[in-house]
Amino acid sequence: MTTETATDLFEAHRPVLLGVAYRMLGRVADAEDVVQEAWLRWSGSSRADVREPRGYLVRITTRLAIDRLRQIKARGETYVGPWLPEPYVTDFGDTVPDTTERAVLADSVSLAVLVVLESLSPLERAVFVLREAFGFPHADIAAMLDRGEPAVRQLAGRARKHVEERRPRYDVDPAQRRDLTERFLAAAADGDLEGLMALLAPDVRLVGDSGGKSRAPLRVLRSADKVGRFLTGAARKGLPGLTTRFLEVNGGPAVLILSGGEPDSVLQLDVADGRVQSVYVIRNPDKLRSLAAA
Secondary structure, three states: OOHHHHHHHHHHHHHHHHHHHHHHHOOHHHHHHHHHHHHHHHHOOOOOOOOOHHHHHHHHHHHHHHHHHHHHHHHOOOOOOOOOOOOOEOOOHHHOOOHHHHHHHHHHOOHHHHHHHOOOOHHHHHHHHHHHHOOOOHHHHHHHHOOOHHHHHHHHHHHHHHHHHHOOOOEOOHHHHHHHHHHHHHHHHOOOHHHHHOOEEEEEEEEEEOOOOOOOOOOOEEOHHHHHHHHHHHHHHOOOOEEEEEEEEOOEEEEEEEEOOEEEEEEEEEEEOOEEEEEEEEOOHHHOHHHOOO
């Protein structure tokens, strides 16, 4: 395998590797670092015995991500307020033509699922990502992680049950989410509390991630009344030079809110039964840097 061929192979698989690393870590910069380290190991090895490059590269990336995740957890850092993953711009385009596969990938990278994945062990998270998001057989995952297949099946079952029990219910229809998001924005911007309340589920929750570095609720707000009043109050205060832009973030429509041309926040809704079930607002400036050029 020539150097040029090795480079081409790696670049062809880079989107999958970045997808694995991000789902493992929930942080774009950390995922990019892991993929870069995977490239260094790939380019520095002989590759003579590599029969299946995709599986080999995913194995390297997964192990590096597990190590990085263990380091993060070992530091025991205290996060101020609720935590949400760093927004990840997703655009599957023509690379994932199958509707079912697109839905699986979108679900596995959603904010709701990634929040739940934070509570899994690094090994459980790896197995869940490889099995549920990318469809690797249990035997392949066992080889990647140097574990027996029965142990991997047990990890997979435990992780799947944990995620299903804890993630909020929502619809993945992007057209419905986009429509409801546009109506939601219009009502909030107009200070139309009654119109906003009509869009919110009675038990809606608002999760604001500021990391203590900007203004956002330090606790999850619950109930349509609390969420509606908070949003209309925030809209009244306004932002200088406010503009908005729709993006596909974490597998679904989201709104990038800019102030003076700079990212101020990302807003995304979870929708079910025609109502807003969850409102996610990411305002931690450290998590918005990658969106400056979006």
